[in-house]
Amino acid sequence: MTMIEPDETGRFGDYGGRFIPESLIPACRQLEDAFRAAWADPGFHAELDAMLRDYAGRPSPTTEAKNLSERLGVRVLLKRDELNHTGSHKINNVIGQALLTRHMGKRRIIAETGAGQHGVATATAAAFFGLDCVVYMGEVDTQRQALNVFKMELLGAEVRPVVSGSRTLKDAINDAMRDWVASVEDTHYCIGSVMGPHPYPWMVREFQRVIGDEALVQCRAILDGADPDVVVACVGGGSNAAGIFAGFADTASELVGVQPEGGAAIGRGLPGVVHGSKSLLLQDEEGQVTEAHSVSAGLDYPGVGPEHAHLDAIGRARYETVADAEVLDAFQLLSRTEGIIPALEPAHALAWVMREAGRSIPAGATVLINLCGRGDKDAAQVMGMLKP
Numbered sequence: 587m588t589m590i591e592p593d594e595t596g597r598f599g600d601y602g603g604r605f606i607p608e609s610l611i612p613a614c615r616q617l618e619d620a621f622r623a624a625w626a627d628p629g630f631h632a633e634l635d636a637m638l639r640d641y642a643g644r645p646s647p648t649t650e651a652k653n654l655s656e657r658l659g660v661r662v663l664l665k666r667d668e669l670n671h672t673g674s675h676k677i678n679n680v681i682g683q684a685l686l687t688r689h690m691g692k693r694r695i696i697a698e699t700g701a702g703q704h705g706v707a708t709a710t711a712a713a714f715f716g717l718d719c720v721v722y723m724g725e726v727d728t729q730r731q732a733l734n735v736f737k738m739e740l741l742g743a744e745v746r747p748v749v750s751g752s753r754t755l756k757d758a759i760n761d762a763m764r765d766w767v768a769s770v771e772d773t774h775y776c777i778g779s780v781m782g783p784h785p786y787p788w789m790v791r792e793f794q795r796v797i798g799d800e801a802l803v804q805c806r807a808i809l810d811g812a813d814p815d816v817v818v819a820c821v822g823g824g825s826n827a828a829g830i831f832a833g834f835a836d837t838a839s840e841l842v843g844v845q846p847e848g849g850a851a852i853g854r855g856l857p858g859v860v861h862g863s864k865s866l867l868l869q870d871e872e873g874q875v876t877e878a879h880s881v882s883a884g885l886d887y888p889g890v891g892p893e894h895a896h897l898d899a900i901g902r903a904r905y906e907t908v909a910d911a912e913v914l915d916a917f918q919l920l921s922r923t924e925g926i927i928p929a930l931e932p933a934h935a936l937a938w939v940m941r942e943a944g945r946s947i948p949a950g951a952t953v954l955i956n957l958c959g960r961g962d963k964d965a966a967q968v969m970g971m972l973k974p
């Protein structure tokens with residue numbers, strides 16, 4: 587089996603592990619024990635499944651995109667995770683972690699956020715479960731993402747602007763970790779992607795595998811028992827991709843992760859430690875982390891989750907890149923052909939399919955795309971780019 591548990595040190599091959607201050611080790615151990623117990627408990631799964639159904643709106647459908655298929659000459663299926671409450675796959679993970687927070691007897695949840703989407707999702711789950719919520723956000727990002735700051739506050743969370751360093755995501759991560767060291771008795775640190783020290787990359791993938799588990803069954807129903815030839819997802823930290831890949835890891839489907847050209851940690855990155863685990867990340871000759879650049883704030887991240895670095899190393903998944911201009915074309919094409927405005931992140935996955943249909947994807951092949959977010963949040967930005 588391809589995507590199973592990491593080894594006991596949290597390694598996926600050469601990647602993963604726990605590269606954190608000594609003071610955080612007990613917190614990670616406690617979390618790992620709590621997650622293992624919960625994940626083996628049918629009662630926990632029953633609660634989680636009920637929340638995903640009644641609050642998040644799962645299962646999300648898999649839709650055959652007939653107009654787009656005709657246009658591209660390949661058969662396109664869309665996994666519609668943009669239909670979830672709050673508009674993306676992030677809710678799957680935060681519901682899981684918020685439920686776990688309650689099972690651990692904790693009443694406070696903290697998170698860090700860059701573009702703000704994970705902060706909003708965490709504040710949403712905290713409101714529902716009655717948890718105190720603090721979100722760390724670089725001061726620069728609070729200015730760029732003022733609407734998300736307002737949403738988090740509306741949902742009852744406290745947003746703490748981080749003024750140290752470059753005042754962006756990596757400084758917010760440092761402050762969130764510092765908070766957690768001091769507050770671990772009653773606080774859970776909710777990480778938003780398959781990043782961070784063990785057990786996070788594994789735990790977050792397990793909370794997201796519902797995407798792939800549903801899609802496998804739905805695709806087989808549509809395809810008379812067959813699996814898609816290719817499964818495609820965008821990769822920032824890599825949680826939506828890990829979630830859909832997990833459902834297809836043991837099939838013959840080819841797995842493709844699509845990164846922004848300016849944030850291709852797999853391909854242009856080097857091994858290094860970021861956010862508490864070893865993976866691939868963009869860095870200069872001195873080993874200083876360099877900034878990623880993408881039209882999509884949600885993919886603007888210099889690292890990638892360790893399991894993706896491993897899937898690349900063993901050749902089970904393939905990682906590609908697309909340029910911002912291709913992403914804008916894909917954003918418009920899906921809107922026009924299918925009446926679905928995608929988020930800029932999954933527009934990366936679609937952009938790759940548009941480019942490769944009839945080339946590395948043979949004509950007539952079946953392609954499943956993880957449509958992991960809706961485009962409402964991006965409409966104003968794209969309007970500014972298309973109609974300057």
Ligand SMILES: *Cc1c(COP(=O)(O)O)cnc(C)c1O
Nearest residue numbers: 779822823824825826884931959
């Ligand atoms: C946050 C986000 C991403 C990037 O995160 P992954 O962990 O790579 O999935 C992608 N798409 C959407 C819609 C997001 O909100």
